[in-house]
Amino acid sequence: MVPPGNIDEGPAVLPDDNADRGHYVLNSIKEWAKKGVSFAKVNELLKLIRPIYPNLPQSYQTLLQTPRDIELEFRGDFESWYEGIQVNSNQRLTDDFFDNHDTVEIDIFIDCFKPYTKRDAVSFEAILGCLVG
Numbered sequence: 001m002v003p004p005g006n007i008d009e010g011p012a013v014l015p016d017d018n019a020d021r022g023h024y025v026l027n028s029i030k031e032w033a034k035k036g037v038s039f040a041k042v043n044e045l046l047k048l049i050r051p052i053y054p055n056l057p058q059s060y061q062t063l064l065q066t067p068r069d070i071e072l073e074f075r076g077d078f079e080s081w082y083e084g085i086q087v088n089s090n091q092r093l094t095d096d097f098f099d100n101h102d103t104v105e106i107d108i109f110i111d112c113f114k115p116y117t118k119r120d121a122v123s124f125e126a127i128l129g130c131l132v133g
Helices: 018-033 039-049 085-092 095-100
Strands: 073-075 078-080 106-113 124-131
Touching: 018 039, 085 124
Parallel strands: none
Antiparallel strands: 073 078, 106 124
16 A cells, blocks of 8 residues: 655655555656646656556546546537536645635636638637636
8 A cells, every 4th residue: 555645745655566656656647637737748757657657548538537428418509518617626626725725716718719611600619717826
Protein backbone atom coordinates (compact mmCIF):
# COMPACT_ATOMS: atom_id res chain seq x y z
CA MET A 1 0.00 0.00 0.00
CA VAL A 2 1.22 3.50 -0.82
CA PRO A 3 2.09 5.54 2.27
CA PRO A 4 0.13 8.71 2.99
CA GLY A 5 1.03 11.86 1.10
CA ASN A 6 -0.21 13.96 -1.75
CA ILE A 7 1.23 15.19 -5.01
CA ASP A 8 2.55 18.37 -3.39
CA GLU A 9 4.28 16.63 -0.50
CA GLY A 10 4.90 13.18 -1.94
CA PRO A 11 4.64 9.99 0.09
CA ALA A 12 6.71 9.45 3.20
CA VAL A 13 8.59 6.63 1.38
CA LEU A 14 8.03 5.23 -2.10
CA PRO A 15 6.82 1.61 -1.93
CA ASP A 16 9.17 -1.23 -2.84
CA ASP A 17 6.48 -3.21 -4.65
CA ASN A 18 6.36 -2.29 -8.37
CA ALA A 19 2.56 -2.58 -8.49
CA ASP A 20 2.16 -0.16 -5.57
CA ARG A 21 4.73 2.17 -7.12
CA GLY A 22 2.88 2.10 -10.44
CA HIS A 23 -0.41 2.80 -8.64
CA TYR A 24 1.21 5.77 -6.87
CA VAL A 25 2.58 7.13 -10.19
CA LEU A 26 -0.82 6.72 -11.88
CA ASN A 27 -2.70 8.52 -9.09
CA SER A 28 -0.09 11.28 -8.90
CA ILE A 29 -0.33 11.97 -12.63
CA LYS A 30 -4.15 12.03 -12.38
CA GLU A 31 -3.98 14.61 -9.58
CA TRP A 32 -1.45 16.68 -11.52
CA ALA A 33 -3.53 16.54 -14.72
CA LYS A 34 -6.59 17.87 -12.87
CA LYS A 35 -4.66 20.96 -11.75
CA GLY A 36 -5.00 22.67 -15.12
CA VAL A 37 -1.97 21.23 -16.88
CA SER A 38 -2.37 21.16 -20.66
CA PHE A 39 -3.47 17.80 -22.01
CA ALA A 40 -0.55 17.88 -24.45
CA LYS A 41 1.87 17.96 -21.50
CA VAL A 42 0.03 15.09 -19.79
CA ASN A 43 0.28 13.02 -22.99
CA GLU A 44 3.97 13.89 -23.32
CA LEU A 45 4.69 12.79 -19.74
CA LEU A 46 2.75 9.54 -20.21
CA LYS A 47 4.75 8.82 -23.37
CA LEU A 48 8.05 9.48 -21.56
CA ILE A 49 7.44 7.23 -18.55
CA ARG A 50 5.35 4.49 -20.17
CA PRO A 51 8.48 2.39 -20.95
CA ILE A 52 9.09 2.23 -17.18
CA TYR A 53 5.41 1.79 -16.25
CA PRO A 54 3.82 -0.01 -19.23
CA ASN A 55 0.43 -0.24 -17.51
CA LEU A 56 -0.04 3.54 -17.69
CA PRO A 57 -2.59 4.73 -20.23
CA GLN A 58 -1.41 6.20 -23.51
CA SER A 59 -3.48 9.39 -23.34
CA TYR A 60 -5.10 11.85 -20.98
CA GLN A 61 -8.53 10.71 -22.22
CA THR A 62 -7.99 7.23 -20.81
CA LEU A 63 -6.20 8.55 -17.72
CA LEU A 64 -9.06 10.88 -16.79
CA GLN A 65 -11.77 8.60 -18.20
CA THR A 66 -13.31 11.29 -20.41
CA PRO A 67 -16.62 10.30 -21.98
CA ARG A 68 -16.51 8.70 -25.44
CA ASP A 69 -20.13 9.24 -26.36
CA ILE A 70 -22.23 12.28 -25.63
CA GLU A 71 -26.01 12.16 -25.67
CA LEU A 72 -27.52 15.12 -27.49
CA GLU A 73 -30.94 16.47 -26.59
CA PHE A 74 -33.28 17.82 -29.24
CA ARG A 75 -34.73 21.18 -28.27
CA GLY A 76 -36.97 22.64 -30.90
CA ASP A 77 -34.84 23.32 -33.98
CA PHE A 78 -31.48 22.37 -32.49
CA GLU A 79 -29.50 19.72 -30.64
CA SER A 80 -27.82 20.52 -27.35
CA TRP A 81 -25.47 18.97 -24.89
CA TYR A 82 -25.11 20.10 -21.30
CA GLU A 83 -22.68 18.54 -18.89
CA GLY A 84 -23.57 20.79 -16.01
CA ILE A 85 -21.53 22.73 -13.55
CA GLN A 86 -21.78 20.19 -10.73
CA VAL A 87 -19.63 17.48 -12.35
CA ASN A 88 -16.65 19.76 -12.80
CA SER A 89 -17.10 21.88 -9.69
CA ASN A 90 -17.14 18.77 -7.49
CA GLN A 91 -13.76 17.76 -8.94
CA ARG A 92 -12.17 21.17 -8.43
CA LEU A 93 -13.85 22.65 -5.35
CA THR A 94 -12.18 20.31 -2.89
CA ASP A 95 -11.23 20.84 0.75
CA ASP A 96 -7.73 21.67 -0.51
CA PHE A 97 -9.17 24.42 -2.74
CA PHE A 98 -11.09 25.95 0.18
CA ASP A 99 -8.02 25.74 2.42
CA ASN A 100 -6.27 28.07 -0.05
CA HIS A 101 -9.16 30.33 -1.20
CA ASP A 102 -11.65 32.46 0.69
CA THR A 103 -14.04 32.91 -2.23
CA VAL A 104 -15.04 31.13 -5.41
CA GLU A 105 -14.85 33.22 -8.58
CA ILE A 106 -15.86 31.85 -11.97
CA ASP A 107 -15.20 33.59 -15.27
CA ILE A 108 -17.92 32.84 -17.80
CA PHE A 109 -17.23 32.83 -21.54
CA ILE A 110 -19.94 32.68 -24.19
CA ASP A 111 -19.04 32.32 -27.85
CA CYS A 112 -20.84 31.45 -31.05
CA PHE A 113 -19.08 29.79 -33.96
CA LYS A 114 -20.72 30.47 -37.31
CA PRO A 115 -20.28 28.31 -40.40
CA TYR A 116 -17.76 29.25 -43.07
CA THR A 117 -20.12 28.62 -45.97
CA LYS A 118 -23.68 29.75 -46.58
CA ARG A 119 -24.93 26.24 -47.28
CA ASP A 120 -23.76 25.01 -43.87
CA ALA A 121 -26.53 26.11 -41.52
CA VAL A 122 -24.95 24.72 -38.38
CA SER A 123 -23.61 26.95 -35.62
CA PHE A 124 -22.02 26.06 -32.33
CA GLU A 125 -22.52 28.05 -29.14
CA ALA A 126 -20.27 27.42 -26.20
CA ILE A 127 -20.77 28.53 -22.63
CA LEU A 128 -17.63 27.89 -20.63
CA GLY A 129 -16.63 28.59 -17.07
CA CYS A 130 -13.20 28.83 -15.48
CA LEU A 131 -12.27 29.08 -11.81
CA VAL A 132 -10.31 32.27 -11.13
CA GLY A 133 -7.11 31.95 -9.11
